[in-house]
Structures are given as C-alpha cells and as structure tokens.
Amino acid sequence: MRREVDERFAAYVRARGDHLLRVAVLLTGDWHAAEDLVQASLVKLYRAWPRLDTSADLDAYLRRIMVNTHRSWWRARWRREAPAAVLPESVCGDDLAERQAVGAVVREALARLPRQQRAVLVLRYCEDLSEASVAEVLGCSVGTVKAHAHRGLRTLRERLGDEFDRFEVNETGASQRDSG
C-alpha cells in the first residue's frame, strides 16, 4: 500500500517538479532558495499525501503550501532578502548568455518587490491563475489582487527599464526586440 502511495507521489513530482521549481524561483529570487522552498513544500505534501484525494487539483494544494511556506520564511526572515548593489549587467544579442543575464535581472527585480506583490505577479503571469484564484490562494480580495498586480507591474517596468521595453509586445503581438 505504502509503495503504491509513494509511486504515485514520485510520479507527481516527476511530472510537476520542474514547473514547481520555476514558480519557486520567481517567488524567492534565486535557484538555491527555490530548491529549498520546493523541497520543504514537498515534505509537507508527502506527509499529507496518504490523506489526499489525488484525483483533486494537487497543483492548487501544493501551490498553497509553497506560497504559505514562503510567507512564513519571509515573516521569520529565515531567508534574508539582500538586494544586490549592482544589477547583473545587461548585454545585447540573442544568445543564451544574454537570456541568462536577462533572466537574472528579472529575478532580481522581482525579489525586490514586496512579498505580496511578487506572489500576485507570479501566480497571475507565471501560473496563469485568474484574479479570483489568486485571491483564494493568498486569502485576500480580488480588488487587492488587482491593486497588487497593477503596482507590481508598474514597479517591475520601472526597475527593468530598457529590458522591459525590449520585450514589450507591440500591437501585432511581436516583441520589439525581434523586429530588427
């Protein structure tokens, strides 16, 4: 019986682990903290697994665990946020190194947002949840979600500056960085 339970747990992690890690890195700002957050969340899920209805939306359940765990870390300053004095240097070109540099800049800018704003942006634009679903996960109103999303995007745009503009979507649906 236990083996069957663990096989199902392993299959779930195999299928969703990569996705969970990507959500976590946007919440925490760096890959090591993201790994810690997913590990801690999976332990909690593993404990609850035998009691769970695994036909239900496990992603939603684990998403709530991750957000709450990250919130508790933040409150306890278990993970101190230490904004870098200098943002990673932005480079030009279309190669992998450039994308990694842009990725680091985006994570850094996200990490400097207030925790709740950051969570709203990640759940809304990485997880593609509706405003109502984000409100449910975070335990707040839809209006609060809208306000956080608006302020968060505005701040992100200000902090990213040129990087944001280069990825800006024009009216045809193509980004400016690819138009010439």
Add this chain to the structure above:
Amino acid sequence: MNDTEETARRLFAVATEDVPPGIDLLRAVRARSRTRVVRARALAALGAAGIVALIAGITLSAAPAPSAFAQVTRAAARTAAASYTVRSDQKIVAIGGLRSKPWATAYGEFDPVHGVGEFTDNLGAQIRWVAGSTYVFLTDDLRAAYQRTGPPVPAGVSWEQLAGIPLPTGGPAAELGMLSIFPGFLGSVDPQDLLALLQSATDVREVGPASGPGWTGSAYSFTVATKLNGPVHTPVSLRGTVDVDQQGRVRQLDGQASFATTVSQVEITFGDFGRPVSVSPPPASQTWVPPGS
C-alpha cells in the same frame, strides 16, 4: 491580457529558463523517508527501502517544462547556441492567389559560436559565412543580373565577397519577409534568425507527440506576426508547428510564411547538433569584391 501583462509573462519565462544543474527536489523527502525507516524497521523492511530506491530514480531532467511557450523559446535559444545542420524546403504556394513555384531545397551547416556556416541549394548555388564575410557563388543567374545592372563581373572569378556581413545576416523580421518573398533564394533563410523569431511567438500550444529518426519529443503550434522595419512597416507572419526533442532542441519547423499576398510553405529540419563545422573562404584568386560593397 494587455501588452504589459503579456510582456511580464515573457520575462518570467526567460527568468525561469536557466535551471542550474544538480538540483534534487526530493532530497528532503528522502531524508524524511529514511528517518521513517529507522523509526519503524518492520514497516521499512516492506516498503521504505523501495520508496528510497524509487525516489532516488527521479531526476529533474525528466520533468516537463511549465508551459508550451517556455518550452519552445528555450529550445530555440538552445538550438541557436551550438552547431547544427539544416535542410530547408520551401515553395511559394500563392502570389495574389494566382500561381505557385516548385519546391526549392537547401542544405546547410552552421556554427554560431565560431560565426561560420554555409548553404548549398539543389540548383548548385552556394553561400558561405566565414571570417566576418559573406561569400556568394556567382551562378549564371547572378552573373546575368550583374550584366544587366552592373558592375561587370571580372573574368575568372567564381565568388563575390560581401565584407563585413558576418553570420547572422538580417534581423528576424527581415528574415521572415525574405522567406515569404524569395523561397529558394539562397541566403533568404538564416536559421539563426528563424530560431530567434520563435522568441516572439504567440498562441504557442502543445499539439501532441513528435518523432523522427533517433528522437522523440513534442509538437507545438505557434504564430509569429510582426512588421518589417521599412517605411511601410509591412506585416509579415509565420504560422505552423515546431517539433522539440526530449533534449530540448528544435528538430523541425513547418509553416506558412505570409507577406502581403504572397504565401510560401516552409519545412526546415535541424540535426547533427554539436557536430564540428568547418567552412573555408574561397581562394582569394577566385574572389571578387564588388565596388562599394
């Protein structure tokens, strides 16, 4: 979703691409599982060892990426970052709905790291990118064109050298325009630019499994719609599917490119990833530098 929100979505996809190696998501679960083994030996003898063995087999690399868009953009970036061979089949299927042209096929190999590459088509035309220059083989058609418009091609030369035009050539939008208008025109396809085009794809959706000789993966539908940089800003588009293998590389890109009333069909196959590419410039004695180039 408005433009700012869509841009945020793109940036978040980029920000989650570079997963570092060695991440083990189940380390803590395994540790807890082992603790349980110690605490309940009898039960562990039946199940926990199996659990540990089972979980130990899970690696992050086996997990799928979070979204179709991220899968495709990451595959395009990865493919464009190392050497590969490419086969391009193209034909015009409609010019104002009036006529079509037969398929033209080109074969090429590229090494973006070292900035070298070459293309050869089924009519014998050749183009090479090496040492910061583009070399174009002077076919009879090209010689005739120079004969009409000048400058005259000197006797005894086989290649023209366009100095200062290294690989890659035009930008992605220009690439799509060329692809739409001149299918089969050697040099109209720069695979690096086509891969870059995928970074601005929209409506990316997984449509099912894909496979080819020696690989399996997934197929994704996509749309790229943009505008040329010229004064008219003519819209161009590419709609089709892209196949990504399990190693996260682009294997096949099929679609229809549209420019005004011209529609062309393209089928582009990538392979031989990481294979060394050796391209030499033509002999200097056979090379001509057009005046003013």
